Amino acid sequence: MKVFFKTYGCQMNIHDSEIMKGLLKEAGHEIVDEIKDSDLVVINTCAVRGKSENKVYSLIGRLKKAGHKVGVTGCVAQGMPEKLSNYGVEFILGTRSISSIVNAVEGLKKIDLEDHILDINSQTPALRDQKKHAWINIIAGCDKFCTYCIVPYTRGRELSRPISDILNEVNLLAKDGYKQITFLGQNVDSYGKDLKDGTSLAKLLELSQAIDGIERLWFLTSYPSDISFDLIRVVGNYPKISKNFHIPAQSGSDRILKKMNRRYTKKEYLEIVEKIKKEVENSSIGGDIIVGFPGESDEDFEETLDLVKKVRYIRLNVAPYSPRPGTVAAKYYKDDVPFNVKKARMSRLNEIQHSIEKELNEVLINKEVEIMIEKTTGKISYGRTIDNRMVAVEGFIPEGEMVKVRIEDFKSGTLYASNGRVSIFA
Numbered sequence: 001m002k003v004f005f006k007t008y009g010c011q012m013n014i015h016d017s018e019i020m021k022g023l024l025k026e027a028g029h030e031i032v033d034e035i036k037d038s039d040l041v042v043i044n045t046c047a048v049r050g051k052s053e054n055k056v057y058s059l060i061g062r063l064k065k066a067g068h069k070v071g072v073t074g075c076v077a078q079g080m081p082e083k084l085s086n087y088g089v090e091f092i093l094g095t096r097s098i099s100s101i102v103n104a105v106e107g108l109k110k111i112d113l114e115d116h117i118l119d120i121n122s123q124t125p126a127l128r129d130q131k132k133h134a135w136i137n138i139i140a141g142c143d144k145f146c147t148y149c150i151v152p153y154t155r156g157r158e159l160s161r162p163i164s165d166i167l168n169e170v171n172l173l174a175k176d177g178y179k180q181i182t183f184l185g186q187n188v189d190s191y192g193k194d195l196k197d198g199t200s201l202a203k204l205l206e207l208s209q210a211i212d213g214i215e216r217l218w219f220l221t222s223y224p225s226d227i228s229f230d231l232i233r234v235v236g237n238y239p240k241i242s243k244n245f246h247i248p249a250q251s252g253s254d255r256i257l258k259k260m261n262r263r264y265t266k267k268e269y270l271e272i273v274e275k276i277k278k279e280v281e282n283s284s285i286g287g288d289i290i291v292g293f294p295g296e297s298d299e300d301f302e303e304t305l306d307l308v309k310k311v312r313y314i315r316l317n318v319a320p321y322s323p324r325p326g327t328v329a330a331k332y333y334k335d336d337v338p339f340n341v342k343k344a345r346m347s348r349l350n351e352i353q354h355s356i357e358k359e360l361n362e363v364l365i366n367k368e369v370e371i372m373i374e375k376t377t378g379k380i381s382y383g384r385t386i387d388n389r390m391v392a393v394e395g396f397i398p399e400g401e402m403v404k405v406r407i408e409d410f411k412s413g414t415l416y417a418s419n420g421r422v423s424i425f426a
Helices: 012-025 050-065 075-079 081-085 098-105 150-153 163-175 201-207 229-237 255-262 266-279 297-313 328-332 339-362
Strands: 001-007 040-045 068-073 091-093 134-138 180-185 216-220 245-246 284-291 313-319 370-374 380-383 390-394 400-412 414-418
Touching: 012 068, 012 098, 012 134, 012 163, 012 245, 040 098, 040 180, 050 068, 068 075, 068 098, 068 328, 075 081, 075 150, 081 091, 081 201, 091 098, 134 163, 163 201, 180 201, 201 216, 229 266, 229 313, 255 297, 266 284, 266 297, 284 297, 284 339, 297 339, 313 339, 339 400, 370 390, 370 414, 390 400
Parallel strands: 001 040, 040 068, 068 091, 134 180, 180 216, 245 284, 284 313, 390 414
Antiparallel strands: 370 380, 370 400, 380 390, 400 414
């Protein structure tokens, strides 16, 4: 059967799709690049925000109207199986049931929401999107239960993979020519805590950076109060490990953080950031902010603006609050911040953030940085610095090559550079 995948959501969803593609290819099915060439469309879904979920239903409706067969996996499948059944989809697989994809495609399984996450290991085939950069899920689920977040209900409780199995996967990838690895988890810093054997993200990074062939290591996403000093020390000590910490704050108001069930205060968050900046040379911070959480006042929002100005994020994702069914916030808090107010606050926050990014990146103009190329369009090559800044260089440079470039300009979140062989483009 010819199968097309449409993936929504985070890097974990992207890698889940890579695993399902690998399992199907191993079973003799063909993965195609165009819907028109497929016998079946698999939609791997995200339910973090209402907008993401609505996109899924809209796409299903269009596909079914056009006569396509459709299977649904991921967070919407896990959380809304009854609603999806009404759309007449061929099968529904939950977030921890992706190992059942072959049976589902072959018509042997209509609905599977059971927990088969331990079926996925270093021996599981994956059809990866990149040839030199690989994603590895190291911990599934989330135990934090933030009041706005649907993830604990769709991804389940935290479960770490054995460190020996992850290291085996890193070794296999290195032998296949992969140079970059990104370790993934909803709360990646929680990795190993449930194993109770001394396993930790810090230990995993330290052991992985010693593997021959691995030149860059990344990790996503951090929960503020789970970041240990040992992790900060390891990141600071080893040059192969990314100096970027992506740490969602969600708000700068202690009152709103408490309503969100975030387990830290603004002061504690800033202390974590300060510790990273002190201990990790040339480090950078990325983050997420939710605007317009129920009850957010102008004063609460000003606290968030103050946090952003103090942290000085290299990259910040800003989103309006949207109620997610089944969460505490949706049940007990009224979504009382008008959308036009949310929109205005987002605009103001983004304006400040863009100014900060401009200041952080302009200091690199005329300076030389080292980047690893991640993709090329033939005419333009793109790579990242060790602190997670995207750099564009004119000309073809092979994926995975490490090059030194001179920064010449900055526009719209991207640095532009020359590398001695090619000149900067306008």
